[in-house]
Amino acid sequence: MKGFFQELVRNRILFLMIAPALLFFIVFAYVPMVGVYYAFTRFSFDGGLFGGEFIGFKNFEFLFNSGVLWNLTKNTVLYNIAFIIISNLLQLACAIFLSELPGKWFKKSTQSIMFLPFFVSFVLVGAFVFNLFSNAGVVNTMLTSMGLQPYDFYLHTAPWKYIIVFFHVWKGLGYGTVIYLAAIMSISDEYHEAAKIDGANIFKRVRHITLPLLVPTFILLILLSLGGILKGQFDLFYQIIGNNGMLYNSTDIIDTYVYRSLAVNFDIGMGTAAGLYQSLFGFVLIILVNYIIRKVQKDYALF
Amino acid sequence: MKRKIKTMGTLLVSTAIMASMLAACGSGNNSNTNSNTGTNAEASANTGSNNKADAKTPDTSKKVELTWYLLGDPAKDQAKVTAELNKMLQQDLNTTIKLNFTTWTDWQTKYNLLLASGEKIDMIFASSWADFYKFANQGAFMPLNDLLPTYAPATWSSISEQDWKEATVNDKIYAVPATYPEYTPDGIVYRDDWRQELGLPEITDVNSIEAYLDGVKKSKGVTPINGKAYNEVFTMFKAFQGYQQIGGDSGVIVSKSYDTPRDIVAYPFTPEFEEWVKKMKTWAEKGFWKSDTLSDQKEAGDAIKTGQGAVYWRNAPGAGGFITGLQSSNPDIKMNYFPFSRFHGLTTPTLSVNNAMAIPKSAPNAERSLMVLDKLRNDPKYYDLFNYGIEGTHYSMDADGKHIVTPPAGVEAKGFVGYDIATWGVRVESMERKKQAGGWEGFDALLEEFKSQSKPNIFAQVIMDYAPVKSQQAAVNSVIQQYGMPLMMGLVPDVDKAIATYRKQLEAAGVNDVLKYVQEQANKTFDAQGIK
Numbered sequence: 001m002k003g004f005f006q007e008l009v010r011n012r013i014l015f016l017m018i019a020p021a022l023l024f025f026i027v028f029a030y031v032p033m034v035g036v037y038y039a040f041t042r043f044s045f046d047g048g049l050f051g052g053e054f055i056g057f058k059n060f061e062f063l064f065n066s067g068v069l070w071n072l073t074k075n076t077v078l079y080n081i082a083f084i085i086i087s088n089l090l091q092l093a094c095a096i097f098l099s100e101l102p103g104k105w106f107k108k109s110t111q112s113i114m115f116l117p118f119f120v121s122f123v124l125v126g127a128f129v130f131n132l133f134s135n136a137g138v139v140n141t142m143l144t145s146m147g148l149q150p151y152d153f154y155l156h157t158a159p160w161k162y163i164i165v166f167f168h169v170w171k172g173l174g175y176g177t178v179i180y181l182a183a184i185m186s187i188s189d190e191y192h193e194a195a196k197i198d199g200a201n202i203f204k205r206v207r208h209i210t211l212p213l214l215v216p217t218f219i220l221l222i223l224l225s226l227g228g229i230l231k232g233q234f235d236l237f238y239q240i241i242g243n244n245g246m247l248y249n250s251t252d253i254i255d256t257y258v259y260r261s262l263a264v265n266f267d268i269g270m271g272t273a274a275g276l277y278q279s280l281f282g283f284v285l286i287i288l289v290n291y292i293i294r295k296v297q298k299d300y301a302l303f
Numbered sequence: 304m305k306r307k308i309k310t311m312g313t314l315l316v317s318t319a320i321m322a323s324m325l326a327a328c329g330s331g332n333n334s335n336t337n338s339n340t341g342t343n344a345e346a347s348a349n350t351g352s353n354n355k356a357d358a359k360t361p362d363t364s365k366k367v368e369l370t371w372y373l374l375g376d377p378a379k380d381q382a383k384v385t386a387e388l389n390k391m392l393q394q395d396l397n398t399t400i401k402l403n404f405t406t407w408t409d410w411q412t413k414y415n416l417l418l419a420s421g422e423k424i425d426m427i428f429a430s431s432w433a434d435f436y437k438f439a440n441q442g443a444f445m446p447l448n449d450l451l452p453t454y455a456p457a458t459w460s461s462i463s464e465q466d467w468k469e470a471t472v473n474d475k476i477y478a479v480p481a482t483y484p485e486y487t488p489d490g491i492v493y494r495d496d497w498r499q500e501l502g503l504p505e506i507t508d509v510n511s512i513e514a515y516l517d518g519v520k521k522s523k524g525v526t527p528i529n530g531k532a533y534n535e536v537f538t539m540f541k542a543f544q545g546y547q548q549i550g551g552d553s554g555v556i557v558s559k560s561y562d563t564p565r566d567i568v569a570y571p572f573t574p575e576f577e578e579w580v581k582k583m584k585t586w587a588e589k590g591f592w593k594s595d596t597l598s599d600q601k602e603a604g605d606a607i608k609t610g611q612g613a614v615y616w617r618n619a620p621g622a623g624g625f626i627t628g629l630q631s632s633n634p635d636i637k638m639n640y641f642p643f644s645r646f647h648g649l650t651t652p653t654l655s656v657n658n659a660m661a662i663p664k665s666a667p668n669a670e671r672s673l674m675v676l677d678k679l680r681n682d683p684k685y686y687d688l689f690n691y692g693i694e695g696t697h698y699s700m701d702a703d704g705k706h707i708v709t710p711p712a713g714v715e716a717k718g719f720v721g722y723d724i725a726t727w728g729v730r731v732e733s734m735e736r737k738k739q740a741g742g743w744e745g746f747d748a749l750l751e752e753f754k755s756q757s758k759p760n761i762f763a764q765v766i767m768d769y770a771p772v773k774s775q776q777a778a779v780n781s782v783i784q785q786y787g788m789p790l791m792m793g794l795v796p797d798v799d800k801a802i803a804t805y806r807k808q809l810e811a812a813g814v815n816d817v818l819k820y821v822q823e824q825a826n827k828t829f830d831a832q833g834i835k
Binding site: 042044045046059061065067126127133134136152154242243245246248252260261262266267268270 | 411412415418419421434438441442443533593594595597598599600664770773774775777778780781782784785786787788789794795811812813
């Protein structure tokens, strides 16, 4: 304890600097955890927020009873795995390309253009998608003008997996690229200089210098995203698919299912129950993966 | 991002609850310190009926600021109007109001949270379509029986017994209903000029609707219901079969007809449903709506304005508003209205609590709130200000001295922004200065028609909170959207197979438990009211 206070005094400036972040997590992540309590109670106005009757796991029943949970979990996890892997690989590739590009002006403007979609709201993305793929949308207009049969995108589930993954990747590309680019920038130029003198060409340098040095960043980012693997991107799915039950077989994720089930009958307990299930699953997963990584390559583990 | 708030599935909601709870704690402390400094008149106000009940004029010696919540968005000049109102209230009742709005975005979520978080609210809009019965049953509102005669005497005596009865849950009155009887049957507005031009039959039934849609599609090359078409088709289905929903939105559970209220079924299991969705399949194939209709976000009415559509679902007053709106924006388009109530020659008036004001349990100043409400409902000066804004700025009196005209005399129509907020909960028909349905000339005749075939609304009062079957109900809701809606819109490739899947999924989700629950609740209510 004494050591802790000494540490506190000695590094007071550093602690002061981290204080806002700590406060943020306490207020927005730790205090709300009290809400987990709602998952096990029935809310009543008489009792107020903490006077609800304790009902055990009854709030979780709607997830398990209908027998859709497996399919939902599978969809959510598979989508997120596709998001994580494809996004990270593409971001990595773009970052390497950008870093090797000569010409500052071109580099900067490319980066900006790639970053732009990050600021587009999902409502707009939904509008884009509808105007691209609806009956009178861009794609079908093109198909008919080429003399081909128009395709009813909104009646078939097949194309939507790709459309959703595409738009997710498109939206996050610029942001992730910047992170990787920063990691690349921190690689000392000396390695490259030395390799150049030894006659390594650009591909060899990327393969043997840049990539290995990016692995820790890559793993860190993957680990961080794994925690949210059961948290669907509600905005993305809801805005693109909306109420279209025709497409749910391949596009329904936990978040959209919960929304659909509870939108009519607002129920705090059941909503919290679903959230708890997602968080718990993510927690277990991240501990597990971290454990495996620590076994294999200790330096790369998160904790 | 706004949508994200709606994912009740995430812990976000509990974050929100916590946040509002913290806020509530904060304001709770505030009001406590306030009442310490005040007289004990206020403190006793919290306990409902009390020794002041026999005093003729309630004590208003303590200044009180009330917090009210209305649905929807504030008007552009809200601050000005509220200031004016507070000036009057300050003088008459030593009170000011802080008027809050939920905005229309996600209002339902916000409304639920406001009540659940126990925020200190003195009065809030309440309605059967905002789960009034459910909330009252769960104890979210304050019972008003003891307060009304003392603090809102004019309102207490002017509202009819039937109206009070409809605001009563478990023998207690939980809201002050608006006195504004309405008929709101579903129906469609359609382009009558096209019908006449193409020589199509007058719309009287489903066959003539089909003929009309077909004619428009073939001869005009226009998708008749161009946009979201689910409401058009679903309300037509319900009205055509004569199905009655029970206690608000009861999903797939309906009473089969008004005359046999106890014959309660889940409609997807009926042969009528099979027949109907087969018909809808042919309609979809004929192109009456587009195959992407379930993903479309556009209102079919917007397409009518641009000449790209012909049919739009509206209730009767809404139809009037839509038609008069078009008359001024697109005078060359001629619309008509077909209420689905004509299928069975039956309309039920809306409940009195279709629009009402209620006092949440947490209200610190229920008495003063009722006194203000009494003023708003009964004093023309207050009524006009609260509902229509400031005379001369937002409206002026018509020559008849009864109705208002907007924009006011001497104000340019172009760029005029009126004063229009959702004051539905305090409306009183005799005080109204606006005509129903936007003053559409066809409305009076319709109203006569509705009145002549009117029967009391016996279904809306069945109180259900689905507590014992809520997990089944949640699963059923999801199945309706996934399998029921595509079927209703005729979008599935194989109808028979899709019906079988839909039924199987409904059963797996527990529709029979929900059905049994609704039957029990409905029978209980019908027994109590002596309905066979």
